[in-house]
Every structure is written in structure tokens, then in C-alpha cells.
Amino acid sequence: MKFLSEYRDPALVEQYLQELHRITTKPWTLMEICGGQTHSLVKNGLLDLLPKQITMVHGPGCPVCVTSTGVIDEAIWLSEQPNTILCSFGDMLRVPGSSKSLLQAKADGADVRILYSPLEAVSLAKENPGKEVVFFAVGFETTAPANALSVVQAHKQGVINYSILASHVLVPPAMEAILSDKDNRIDAFLAAGHVCTIMGMEEYYPIAEKYKTPIVVTGFEPVDLLQGILMAVQQLEAGVYKVENQYTRYVQREGNRMAMETINEVFATSDRVWRGIGPIPQSGYEVNKAYEAYNARKKFTIGITPVQENPACISGDIMKGLKKPGQCPHFGKACTPEHPLGAPMVSSEGACAAYYHYATAPELESA
């Protein structure tokens, strides 16, 4: 397929691998931020092919994984209200809340719909004027513009039975939280290509400077990932720390201005609790005051009691790159995709799911 096959070209893959093996002289630990990158690395078996000195650890860029139990409980509560339709992206449905998942709520009779675009939720609200339609607006900066646009559209069209449960999280504050952790062992980052397609690269320069850490904005296909790793290792071997862009076919330094304006129209930054990691100041988006009428948290009095995350799940350590899935005593035993202890096991971008589904025995042992 055009725009796909060329980034999976075995000859290019081989070329980047050879160059990586040639230049790597010291042990380096790199973190890929995005769960999509993690899955591509594991699914394509790239971890086996890297020089032994390079350790890839898997970052927190899986929106499903970092959404806190409390927020999932809020979504479940909303879905169980009479005359309410809760719309969600597909892979949020399996994530366990404190007592059940949205999939279980659906089986119990809640009206939960899987949508691919939040704009479809606005249409659904228009088709069902007697019902409240709530969109579960999760995701990083990538999904924020479309979610914000749904609010703008609903407002323009006078759709008053639509609201969103915003649970957006932001990459740069999470990177800072990881880098300032006393146990941090990350030498360089592969930043998430899709996030930077929206937000550009400006936010990353101060981070690279402050923590003296190379950041390479990287795509998701095998050739992208290997080129991104090569660029990061070249910096590390040379002792420099810059922000570089591997994903030039989509990412521009200034980002997508129109998308950012839509985000700023509807959202304001807010504190956010990350599942497994805890609260990070100013690390999320919430619907701003001007659009409060579309904020499900303001529209409804959501009656849930705060809960503790399941202490057996080490997802925080996994998402901070301190541990790998295979190092969790529950991996593949008490925690499986059918009976997950935490979100990384069920999300399509979760690190534990990637290892569970795709990893070969050597990868699990080296984990």
C-alpha cells in the first residue's frame, strides 16, 4: 500500500539495523512514548534485531492505560443513567473500572455505543432529542481537536443534549514527570509522531535542554522506528541532546495551527490523575468555562466514590519504564486479556497486551 509499504521495506530496515550495530558502543536506554510505537516494535519483532546494548522501554503513551479508575467509574455511572447514551472509542470498553468495565455495563443493559468519530456522537444526539448523549473524550493531544470540534459543532447547531466526559492527557508533563523521577534511567526519547503532528515540536526544546536528553519525534512503521532509534543513538554517542524530527512527512515544527486553535477554543489545561502514576499538575485538558454546558461533569452530578487502583498492578512502573511486562509476577498468570488487573493488558496500545500477544520467548526472557 502506498505510504505504508515503503516504510516497511526490508532493505531499508536492514540498512538502518546495520548502521545501528556499527555505531553503538555503549549501553543506552531509550523510551518510545507512544503505545502505537510499542506495538509496532513488538509486532514487527524489531526488539530482537536491535544491538544488545540498546534497551527499549515502553512509555505512558497509551490513553486507555493512563485513564484513571475514577474516570472509568464516571463513564460507567453516566452510561447507567436512564435515557442516556454513552459513546466511546472501542478500546476503552474492556478496561476495568473499580467494579466492572463499560463492556460489562453494556451487557447489564447500559446503552454504550462504539464510535470512531466524536462528530458521529453529535449526529446521534440530534437523532435522539429525548436522550442525553455523552462522549467519553479520552486520548492525548491527538484526539483532542476532533473531540473539541464535536463541542463546537454541537454548540453551533444548537444541540443541547450533547456533552463530553473529558479525560485528555498531555505528553510533555508526563515526560517531565518521568525524567524528574529519582529512579529515572531514560537516556533518550522517541516522541510520539501523531501527537507532534498536532502540537508541533516547540514544547520539547525546553525539556531536551533542561534534562540534557535527546528527543526524536518518530513515526510508527518499522523504518520510522529504526531511523528514530538511530538518530537518538547518534546523538547519545556524540554526547549531544537536541530535538530532531524523523517523522517529517507529517510533523512540522509549528504543528497544526487550526487543530491547536480548536483545542484552545474548547479546552483549558487542568491537573490530571494518571492511572498507575498518580496526579501530574497541568497534565490534562478539561472543557473550559465558556463551553461548560457541554461538560458532563458540570451537567450531571456524578455519584461515584473515589477508589484505590488495584495495588497488584504495576502499570505505573511499566509506564515509567522502570519495569517491563515480563517482570510483573502477575503477567500472563493472574493478569490476562480476559481477566486484566490493569489497563495495559487490554488496551490495543498497552505494553502488556503487546508482549502478551506478540512477544516471542527470547523477548519475554530479556524483558
Place this chain on the structure above:
Amino acid sequence: MNTTCPVPRFDFDAITMGHGGGGLLTQRLLQSGVFSVLGNELLNQQHDGASFSLEGKLAFSTDSYVVSPIFFPGGNIGDLAINGTVNDLAMCGAAARYLSLAFIIEEGLKMEQFAAVLQSIGQAAKTAGVQIVTGDTKVVERGKGDQLFINTSGIGVVHRNASIHHQHIRPGDKIILSGKLAAHGIAIMSKRKGLSFETDIVSDTTALNHTVINLVETYGSGIRFLRDPTRGGLASVLNEVAGLTKLGYNLDQKAIPIDPQVEGACEMLGLDPLYVANEGIFVAIVSREIASDFLRTLHQHYNGEHAAIIGEVSTEHAGTVVAKGIAGGHRIISYLAGEQLPRIC
């Protein structure tokens, strides 16, 4: 649509509870539509069941069809219900002969929709060369079903040359896929409310029996195992057989035929085509000796022109399926826990 099957004429607009009540309305539904499209010597007897004789080893299979939406690009629930059971029998090396057909209809289904489904059933049965010899119609209240559910069961005669059993699979056998992967599942998804997207992708639903029986006739015991990768896709079929045989199954991702549009849609939705449903292809595990001949013959059939050898059975990593990726690395292909759900970004 092929018009060789008579178009049923109904003098009512929608199915009501009365059409399933067994009384006059049921009779009118059957007389004015079902028999005119599907009628044959056995069905026309209108007995409680069909009586017939068949010689030789028989195969028997059943399946229920609950697809939503009931009309999709490339087909509808009607031809799916015929092809599905015909294909299940073909995977046993059997030529389907007689089918039962049972409808569970949600009250309010438009007659024109029911007529279109019936006509597809008639056409699919004709193409496959099977007769529908017994049936049933039930109507459920609105909200108790999803427009239309169909169950078909079928009886077929196993070809004398067929020797299809997972126990016959040996290390070194080749894994052949008869056509392009994942078209059916993606065609359905493209029309599902909330996920719809613009595409020309059509379902691959088709009857495989003529092709398969021809291959069985020619290659006999060289064909170790056959399976159509419907729900759960290719990955689930291979995991099942890996579990049964305790052998390793190596796939070469590059060799798996897939339409670029389908591949693109899978990328967009975050789905792995290996787990997406198919309705018109089959997996054959054949002996190394016959593999290239088998492939050449398969290429001559209209529903086998894209067939390819996609992997091999080995003694390594017993009980698991391992794919060699495009980039040269390896990954395990495991069972999915549930159904695939489209991802966030």
C-alpha cells in the same frame, strides 16, 4: 442482482407477529414468497421434515447468522447463510446436498427486505447446487431480535478421496490461503453505524464447494486439513490447529494476500487483518509434494486466483503460530481474548 430466481410477491408491507403464528398469515407468507423462490420436490411436500436417501459417508453442519447490518457491500445475510454452511461442509471434503433454513424475524422487518434476502438465498443455493428441503419461520416482538436471524444446517456427501483431519498434518506441510484476507469483516464494519467510512471494499462471501471438491478429487490425501477462517480470522484457525496438533505454524507475513484498501482500512481502524472475519476463502494445509501443483490448480478457479503459500508447519515452537514480519522480525500470533475493538488513535 441475478434475476434467474423468481421475485417473490407479497401483498403486505412488513412482517407482523401473525406471520409467525402458524395460521393464515404464515401460510400466505410461505405460499406467496418462500415456495416460489426456494421450491423443489422435497420442500414442496410441505411435510414436517424431509425424507431422502444419500449414499456414502456424510457430513453434517450447522451455523447461525446474526450479521448486522443484514445488507452489506457484496451480499446480505441470505447468501451468507447459504454459503457459510455450504463452505463448512466443503471443509469436511463434502459436497453439500440438502439444507434446512430457519428464520427468526423481528416484527416490523420490511417485506421488500425479506424478499431481497429470500432471492439471494435462492440464487446462492442455485449457485452452490444445494436444495433447501425443510425450514421454519418464527417472528419475535420488536426489540427482541435484530431484524433477521437465520440458521441453516446442511448435509453433504464426503468425497471418497477426502482424508481431512488435523491428525494427518506433518512437519514440512505447506499452509495455503485461497484468497485475499479480511474483506468480509472490513466490508461489514464500513457500514456499521458509528464506524462508517467511504470504501469500495466488498464482502468475499461465496460458495467454495465446487472449487474444494475439485481439489479433493485431484489431490486426495495430499490435502491434510481444510478450514474457512470466518469469525476470529486466520489467526484463530491456525491457533486452533496448532493446539490440536502440537506442531508449530510459521507464517510469512509478506506472502499473505490482502487488498491494499483492506490493509489501509485495518491500519486506520487499528485492526489486525489476521483476526478479521472472512466468508469466501479457505486455509488448506497440504503436503509439501503437492503444494505447488495444488496452488497452480487453485489459481485456475475464479475464487482461487489470489491464492498463495503463506507458511509452513514445523516442529519448532510446538503449539504456537509465529509470523515472520515484513521487517524480518518474528512475532507470536495468539488467540484474541474477545472481539477486536477499534482503537482510539
